[in-house]
Each structure stands twice: as structure tokens, then as C-alpha cells.
Amino acid sequence: xxxxxxxxxxxxxxxxVLWALYLPVAAAQENPYFVAYDHYxxxxxxxxxxxxxxxxxxxxxxxxxxxxxxxxxxxxxxxTTELYLDGQxxxxxxxVFTGFRWENRxxxxxxxxxxxxxxxxxxxxxxxxxxxxKEIEGHDVESDFLVANRQAQKERIHEVxxxxxxxxxxxxxxxxxxxxxxxxLSNSPWEFxxxxxxxxPLALEAxxxxxxxxxxxxxxxxxxxxxxxxxxSFGLHxxxxxxxxVLAWNLPSGWTLRISPGFGLNxxxxxxxxxxxxxxxxxxxxxxxxxxxxxxx
Amino acid sequence: xxAMAAALAVSASFLAVSVVLAQGRSxxxxxxxxxxxxxxxxxxxxxxAPEKARNRANPFENDPRAVAAGAILFEQHCAECHGKSxxxxxxxxxxxxxxxxxxxxxxxxxxxxNGVVRKKMPVWSKLPEPQRWQLVRYIKSLGxxxxxxxxxxAQP
Numbered sequence: 363x364x365x366x367x368x369x370x371x372x373x374x375x376x377x378x379v380l381w382a383l384y385l386p387v388a389a390a391q392e393n394p395y396f397v398a399y400d401h402y403x404x405x406x407x408x409x410x411x412x413x414x415x416x417x418x419x420x421x422x423x424x425x426x427x428x429x430x431x432x433x434x435x436x437x438x439x440x441x442t443t444e445l446y447l448d449g450q451x452x453x454x455x456x457x458v459f460t461g462f463r464w465e466n467r468x469x470x471x472x473x474x475x476x477x478x479x480x481x482x483x484x485x486x487x488x489x490x491x492x493x494x495x496k497e498i499e500g501h502d503v504e505s506d507f508l509v510a511n512r513q514a515q516k517e518r519i520h521e522v523x524x525x526x527x528x529x530x531x532x533x534x535x536x537x538x539x540x541x542x543x544x545x546x547l548s549n550s551p552w553e554f555x556x557x558x559x560x561x562x563p564l565a566l567e568a569x570x571x572x573x574x575x576x577x578x579x580x581x582x583x584x585x586x587x588x589x590x591x592x593x594x595s596f597g598l599h600x601x602x603x604x605x606x607x608v609l610a611w612n613l614p615s616g617w618t619l620r621i622s623p624g625f626g627l628n629x630x631x632x633x634x635x636x637x638x639x640x641x642x643x644x645x646x647x648x649x650x651x652x653x654x655x656x657x658x659x
Numbered sequence: 660x661x662a663m664a665a666a667l668a669v670s671a672s673f674l675a676v677s678v679v680l681a682q683g684r685s686x687x688x689x690x691x692x693x694x695x696x697x698x699x700x701x702x703x704x705x706x707x708a709p710e711k712a713r714n715r716a717n718p719f720e721n722d723p724r725a726v727a728a729g730a731i732l733f734e735q736h737c738a739e740c741h742g743k744s745x746x747x748x749x750x751x752x753x754x755x756x757x758x759x760x761x762x763x764x765x766x767x768x769x770x771x772x773n774g775v776v777r778k779k780m781p782v783w784s785k786l787p788e789p790q791r792w793q794l795v796r797y798i799k800s801l802g803x804x805x806x807x808x809x810x811x812x813a814q815p
Contacts, residue, residue: 391736391785391786393785400785401782402781402782402784402785403781403782405781406779406781407750407779436781438776438779439774439775439776439777439778439779439780439781439782440776440777469776469782472773472776472777473773474772474773474774474782474784531784531785533788534787534788536785563787566787566788566789566790567728567787567789567790567793568728568729568731568732568789568790568793569728569731570724570725570727570728570731571727571731572731578787578790614735645739646739646750649750
């Protein structure tokens with residue numbers, strides 16, 4: 363089972379990378395966040411293939427490397443849909459495929475405003491061994507990750523997650539605030555969490571020359587995220603929180619590289635999380651699929 | 660095993676939705692016209708710009724480097740839909756038409772900032788404000804004097 367999952371996961375990743383290298387690309391202007399979302403959606407018809415890693419320290423147990431692949435598709439200019447495939451390696455234990463997520467983001471307003479809302483809906487089907495820490499909710503704490511993979515894989519989690527994303531862009535700065543509510547579809551209470559982010563390109567004007575290392579291609583910032591308890595015990599007690607500088611490098615070739623060292627802010631948090639990611643935007647994915655099936659576009 | 664099967668099922672659904680959406684676009688009436696048979700109605704959105712936005716001046720109007728910078732930005736973010744020379748494509752309208760070239764820089768900036776999200780034009784406020792003005796400067800440089808003749812900005 364484990365070897366099958368590992369092979370399937372490696373197959374998916376290899377296929378994604380080869381595919382991304384082959385297809386035409388669009389230059390991206392991606393935000394640097396790993397956890398927080400801003401109000402910008404994927405361009406319609408484009409597909410972004412993303413790979414992310416989280417290297418986490420674990421007190422009293424094995425450090426881990428969690429990873430996920432995202433397929434992010436712009437269905438329309440107001441709706442982006444994403445599929446996630448998650449996995450993790452716990453050092454000294456094993457590598458496992460931990461589940462999938464299906465995420466949707468909707469932009470309800472027609473025009474830009476000072477604060478721009480985006481509605482988020484996600485369904486998760488994952489095991490208890492999932493460690494990607496894509497969001498922190500409820501009373502998630504470091505000690506939850508001490509369970510061995512073999513045991514944690516036995517727990518299946520079906521969860522829905524709702525977010526209200528409020529994002530502003532002012533003088534080149536993006537400021538975003540995400541509030542989340544998640545419900546395990548088994549008999550568990552609603553859990554809550556938050557993510558905050560601020561970022562800005564290193565230069566606001568574009569250079570008149572083509573360049574890879576121009577400051578306008580780099581976006582730096584910081585994000586903070588954590589849990590807010592659940593319906594029965596809302597608040598900060600027994601919750602974990604993180605602060606993480608973030609940096610994205612949008613290459614003219616269509617690749618985006620991101621890196622973020624994250625630091626736990628209390629004793630319930632992992633001491634250190636090192637995240638990095640690589641993504642590539644495929645231009646006109648919808649047209650290619652259409653042609654494949656005989657469309658004219 | 661169940662999780663893998665579910666993941667594959669979701670992947671297949673994802674692909675199917677993409678196909679349906681893409682087929683819908685290709686088999687139905689085109690949403691926008693390419694340059695040769697362009698539809699003036701598609702440019703009506705330019706009239707939605709508020710008075711205050713229309714009257715904004717381009718801070719890069721007299722900066723010759725802005726055209727070169729705007730050209731690079733256009734190639735990176737706009738050419739995919741509007742065509743390499745902004746001539747239009749089945750995905751997005753031509754920008755080398757009188758409706759666009761006679762619009763004020765402020766109007767084009769407003770449209771770039773807000774997009775037309777119900778008609779597939781994304782919001783481009785994720786590009787910093789100076790870059791949006793550089794793009795406007797480049798787009799306005801494409802038309803030539805004949806197309807710009809009716810520009811309100813050009814009139815006394």
C-alpha cells in the first residue's frame with residue numbers, strides 16, 4: 363500500500379513537471395504567500411501547476427517533509443478551482459500519500475474596491491497523517507503530529523472549509539486577511555482560524571529592458587497564521603501560531619519560485635517550518651483541451 | 660486505496676469540467692470578435708469608466724522608456740489573449756481599433772484595474788500602478804495618429 367502510494371505520487375509529480383516543461387507558458391505575477399490568499403484569481407483558461415514543500419521540526423518525534431501538488435485552473439475571471447494532492451515523509455518512519463483537496467474561490471463583486479472579498483469553499487479527503495500545514499485551525503498543535511504514519515493513516519478525515527478573504531492593494535502593497543471555518547463531517551464542532559499577509563514588489567515600475575533579476579520580479583512580504591479554537595472553546599488557548607517572511611521570484615520564463623522560513627510563536631507550534639515552492643502557468647489550457655477534443659478554438 | 664481512487668475520480672472530474680467549459684466556448688457564439696470582423700459592442704465597457712477615472716493623466720506620458728517597458732509587460736501578460744500585436748484573437752478583442760485608441764489614458768487604466776470579470780477580462784490591479792500606466796502608454800502608442808484623432812485628450 364505504502365509503495366503503491368509512493369509510486370503513484372512520484373508518477374503524478376514527474377508527469378506534472380514534464381508536462382509543465384512542454385506546454386506554452388504565461389508570465390506570472392504570483393503573490394508570495396503559502397497560507398494566506400489575496401483576491402486575485404487565475405486568468406481564465408490558464409492552468410497553473412505548482413509544487414510545494416514544507417520541512418518541519420518536531421519536538422519529541424521525527425522531523426518531516428510534507429509536500430503537495432496543486433493544479434489551479436481559471437474557470438472564469440470570477441471562479442478559480444484547484445485540485446491538491448498531498449503527501450509527506452516522516453524521517454525515520456515512511457512516505458505516504460495523505461489525500462486530496464478540491465478548492466474553489468469566487469469573486470462576487472464586479473469592480474475593484476478598497477477591500478475586495480473572495481469566497482472560498484474547499485472539500486478535503488485526507489488521512490490523519492497529513493502534515494502540509496496549509497492552514498491552521500481549531501486547536502491544531504505540534505503534538506498532534508507525534509502519531510506514527512501507520513497509525514495516523516487509519517484515520518480518514520472528510521472536511522469542508524469556508525474562508526472569507528478580504529484583500530486590498532494600495533500603493534503597491536497587498537494587505538490580506540483570511541478568516542476560516544472548518545467542519546469535519548464526522549461529529550466534530552466547527553473550528554476556526556486566520557491568516558494575515560502583507561506583501562509588495564521590490565520595485566513598482568517595470569524596467570525597459572528584459573531582465574530576470576530586476577527588482578520588479580521579486581515580491582517580498584510576511585504572513586501570520588494560526589488557530590482560533592472551536593465552537594465550544596473559541597479563543598487563543600491551546601492554539602498554535604506562526605510568523606513567516608515570504609519571498610516570490612516571478613521569472614519572465616513563466617516560472618515562479620517561492621521560499622518562506624516560518625517560526626512558531628508559542629509552545630504549541632512547531633519551532634521552525636521551511637517552505638518552498640515552484641510553479642508554472644500554462645497559457646490557454648482550455649483552448650488546448652478544446653482542440654484535443656475537436657473544438658475550433 | 661480508496662483515497663487514491665477518489666483522487667483519480669476528482670482528477671477526471673476536473674478534466675471533464677475543463678473540457679465542457681472549453682467546448683462551450685468553442686462551439687457557441689464567440690464571446691468577442693477578432694479584429695477582421697470586430698463587434699463594436701464589446702468596447703461598450705469603456706463607457707463605464709467614471710468621469711474622475713477618465714480624466715486621470717498618465718504620469719508616464721512623456722517618458723519614452725515607458726513604451727519599451729509597456730511592450731515587455733504587454734508581451735508577458737496581455738499578448739496571450741489580445742495577440743502579439745494587440746490585433747485581437749478569438750479570446751479577446753483588438754486594441755488597435757478606434758474605440759480603444761480614442762479612449763483617454765485614464766479610461767484604459769480604469770479598465771485594466773477593474774477588468775471585465777463577467778466577460779473573461781481579469782482584474783490587473785495585481786500589477787503595481789506604475790506598471791499599469793506603462794501598459795497604457797504602450798497600448799496608446801500602437802494606434803498611430805489616424806486612430807487617435809478622435810481622442811478626447813487630443814481635442815482642445
